[in-house]
Amino acid sequence: MNGAESLVRTLVGGGVDVCFTNPGTSEMHFVAALDRVDGMRCVLGLFEGVVTGAADGYARMADRPAATLLHLGAGLGNGLANLHNARRAFTPIVNIVGEHATYHLQHDAPLTSDIEGIARPVSHWVRTSPSAEHIAADGAAAIRAARTSPGQIATLILPADTAWNEGTGPAAVEPPPPRSKVAGHDIRDAAEALRKDGAGTLILITGQALRLAGTTAAGRIAAKTGCQVLAQTSNGRVERGAGRFSVERVPYPVDQALARLKDFRQVILVGAKQPVGFFAYPGKPSVMTPPGCHIIRLATIEQDLVHALEWLADEVAAKDTPPKLEPAARPGLATGKLTVDAAANAIGALLPEGAVVCDEAVTSGRGLFPFTKGAPPHDWLQVTGGAIGLGLPMATGAAIACPDRKVLALEGDGSGMYTVQALWTQAREGLNVVNVIFANRSYAILRGELANVGAQNPGRKALDMLTLDRPTLDWVDMARGMGVPGSRATTADELNDQLARAIATPGPCLIEAVI
Amino acid sequence: MNGAESLVRTLVGGGVDVCFTNPGTSEMHFVAALDRVDGMRCVLGLFEGVVTGAADGYARMADRPAATLLHLGAGLGNGLANLHNARRAFTPIVNIVGEHATYHLQHDAPLTSDIEGIARPVSHWVRTSPSAEHIAADGAAAIRAARTSPGQIATLILPADTAWNEGTGPAAVEPPPPRSKVAGHDIRDAAEALRKDGAGTLILITGQALRLAGTTAAGRIAAKTGCQVLAQTSNGRVERGAGRFSVERVPYPVDQALARLKDFRQVILVGAKQPVGFFAYPGKPSVMTPPGCHIIRLATIEQDLVHALEWLADEVAAKDTPPKLEPAARPGLATGKLTVDAAANAIGALLPEGAVVCDEAVTSGRGLFPFTKGAPPHDWLQVTGGAIGLGLPMATGAAIACPDRKVLALEGDGSGMYTVQALWTQAREGLNVVNVIFANRSYAILRGELANVGAQNPGRKALDMLTLDRPTLDWVDMARGMGVPGSRATTADELNDQLARAIATPGPCLIEAVI
Secondary structure, eight states, X not given: OBHHHHHHHHHHHTTOOEEEEXXXXXXHHHHHHHXXXXXXXXXXXXXXXXXHXXXXXXXXXXXXXXXXXXXXXXXXXXXXXXXXHHHHHTOOEEEEEEEOOGGGGGGOOTTOOOXXXXXXXXXXXXXXXOSTTTHHHHHHHHHHHHHSXXXXXXXXXXXXXXXXXXXXXXXXXXXXXOOOOOOHHHHHHHHHHHHHHGGXXXXXXXXXXXXXXXXXHHHHHHHHHOOEEEEOSSOSOEEESTTSBOOEEOOXXXXXXXXXXXXXSXXXXXXXXXXXXXXXXXXXXXXXXXXXXXXXXXXXXXXXXXXXXXXXXXXXXXXXXXXXXXXOOOOOOOOSBOOHHHHXXXXXXXXXXXXXXXXXOXXXXXXXXXXXXXXXXXXXXXXXXXXXXXXXXXXXXXHHHOTTSOXXXXXXXXXHGGGTTHHHHHHHHTOOEEEEEEEOSBOHHHHHHHHHTTOOSOOHHHHHTTBOBTTBOOHHHHXXXXXXXXXXXXXXXHHHHHHHHHHHSOSOEEEEEEO | OBHHHHHHHHHHHTTOOEEEEOOOGGGHHHHHHHTTOTTOEEEEOSSHHHHHXXXXXXXXXXXXXXXXXXXXXXXXXXXXXXXXXXXXXXXXXXXXXXXXXXXXXXXXXTTOOOHHHHHGGGOSEEEEOOSTTTHHHHHHHHHHHHHSTTOOEEEEEEEHHHXXXXXXXXXXXXXXXXXXXXXXXXXXXXXHHHHHHGGGEEEEEOGGGGSHHHHXXXXXXXXXXXXXXXXXXXXXXXXXXXXXXXXXXXXXXXXXXXXXXXXXXEEEEEBOOOOBOSSOOTTSOXXXXXXXXXXXXXXXTTSOHHHHHHHHHHHTTOTTOOOOBOOOOOOOOOOSXXXXXXXXXXXXXXXXXXXXXXXXXXXXXXXXXXXXXTSSSEEEEEOSSSOSSOHHHHHHHHHHHOTTSOEEEXXXXXXHGGGTTHHHHHHXXXXXXXXXXXEOSBOHHHHHHHHHTTOOSOOHHHXXXXXXXXXXXXXXXXXXXXXXXXXXXXXXXXXXXXHHHHHHSOSOEEEEEEO
């Protein structure tokens, strides 16, 4: 059994049984091994940003890592932006990156590059496997690293001769270290702060704290102490909807964030970091909490956040306090002009139970969260690292993880173009993804940002860099070209009809919502 | 004048007057400055791989650097693969990469990443400009670095406060150091080798040696001494066609390369490196020259290669020896079934004088070079770093550099998908690009490579990773979606007609050649 097959068997044995791929010559032994090993599902992407974004979406929903298969430094480079997002979502991923045969590297062939150097800025763990005898153990170590809390990016570089030489057979994967628990004195300090000034306290949460058990415990604490609970601006996955404790997010715009947080006298951080602006702006602060606000760092992202919140609920005697649950309530369908709010109404009104929402709607999406809070229970996934081009790939991966659920990709037209190739993979795999493209024909967020940085009356050259209307992108044509049926909605009524039909129809589709 | 404007004025003053952009918030001051500075042409790409690939194509044809404008580490990451290609083509590029304000970095906001770390593997020169007082001088240093022989990638990181604070106004750009000349004794040694065994000698050239003056000098030497002249497998730009000395390339497939080189007893390297396999294969050598072949390193890529060849021609008394010039000759148009050869016939028969051919046709393109050698004079640009996804962007940039010439992008369907967004930029800018997509509906090169590495009878799972036929990509739909008119050719006659019409029509178009 060669090194490649030893690695594939190690992956499957270690519970990594989906591999998103865009292989090249140096990965051909890995590809050939797939035919000899049962249990690995391989999903081809036509661009590596699709591959890494899909791996992110998959693991967010499956709660275990997928593998990626990437072609040397250039292929890894193409996948870098979505690995950055995955790193910021604490998503476990095992990257397998092909490399030249070890003895060939000295010749500096055209594709030779510093793969470890490219990998390091987005990886928690990087290793080049030196030989076929090492690859199984290295693969097992990569899986363990990926699974280490809070979820890590592990990049294993696989030289071609490590793949093709005789290997050892598969290696067993050691379980990752358990999540550490917060200390009792930290719980008692936080409880004391809550008892002293509940109304002046914000509990800021992210990560696992946004799963149902975490938000429920946070909701009990809020009901008991009068504190508020918010999530970070961007989060990997939120379990929310009717019958659950509803958690708002810190707003993205700096002025809104400052206003939302201005009255808090203390903030308890559970997985989250002290909130800061996504960007700095001249004359505005970087930190969003008010001066003098007391920051209580209860639990870091690596720790057991649900345990921390449940223990804190106990400590403030809220164990049996019912949280305020979101009532089932949907907005009505709008009619007439298709506005951002009309689109949000349609999504809130029609979102099916168990939906997985992949939100990269950028400016068009800011209203979506409140409009859906009373919809049937669903998951909400965001772009955590700010690198646009995740939405369509993330939806693709989430749909692989959750074949029985409906996935909605809510996507800006600007951001959607970065990784538009994801549509083809959705078609090939027959995935249940409804792609809604908010077509405002501009980088609308940048129009606002240009004003924010002090350029109030931009001229033609600046505006040309922010508009997508010359020529107009036709998303229905592009989707058809990749095998995904599409339609265009130019009124609220059209969107309502098309979205209802899309949700009722299996397989992928795309709606271009012209707003 | 703020830092951003000081930088833009430095760029324009330093001859960098085209900027390929995909900006974000942190680049808004740079964008705003564009309105205040005359002379900078800005070209928007909807994905950063388009931006960097276009900058490569532009500089190959303009012989001076363009700038790119990229959004933090994630944007740079998206552009990395084509910067790798540009580095391997010795293309000068000035990357401007936005960064958070210096004081904001400590907060590790979502988009924060190690930009210098991401830049280094593809850059010869990397600098983060620490303040608005430094940015003009840093910009001037970046231009000088990019222009330093043989052409370098300079990456200048621009923190937002460096852009928005008060700057110094533009800085002057120092001229780069001159190309070094080869030493007289190296010329004399090479001449001696040629006199001793001309027939057993290969002169292997790349870089500037493939411009007209270089190939002409090489052709004189060949005519005088009986040596042969070859180019590397992949080269940034070759000036060729009827009435010029024709230079074949070392074949890509290892067995063909070994066969082509097996009889040479000495190789004189002029800019080129000793030829090695693009990849290693089990049981095959890495080095393509035969054992015992004497390697004479006459000039490295940084040196003045044309001067070296002209001096060598003098030294072997070939100064007035006419090189064997390629006769004007075009293949006839094929009829009937659309094969790779029929397509090559069409291109050879119809290629207009002064065409710029951007060749990323991969397996479909191997026959194109011989079929066009007697076509009217033209330039031939290749993917030099092996990272596919360069063809369409490179054609886009070449067309910006050469508005009066026709650009042909010869593109595989697999490779074209990586940066398909380039079509939109072609439409927006009204560029004279004919995009010919060779649609074999597979990663055909990998079918061969799978066999080469020893997997002779691949199973379904492996084959699924190499085929693009489920669903079939419709390139005409995709092009229309991005504003580029397209057509599909399924016979040789259709391709002949469509290509003739496309060449005669201004503006971009796309032909899907189903082979």
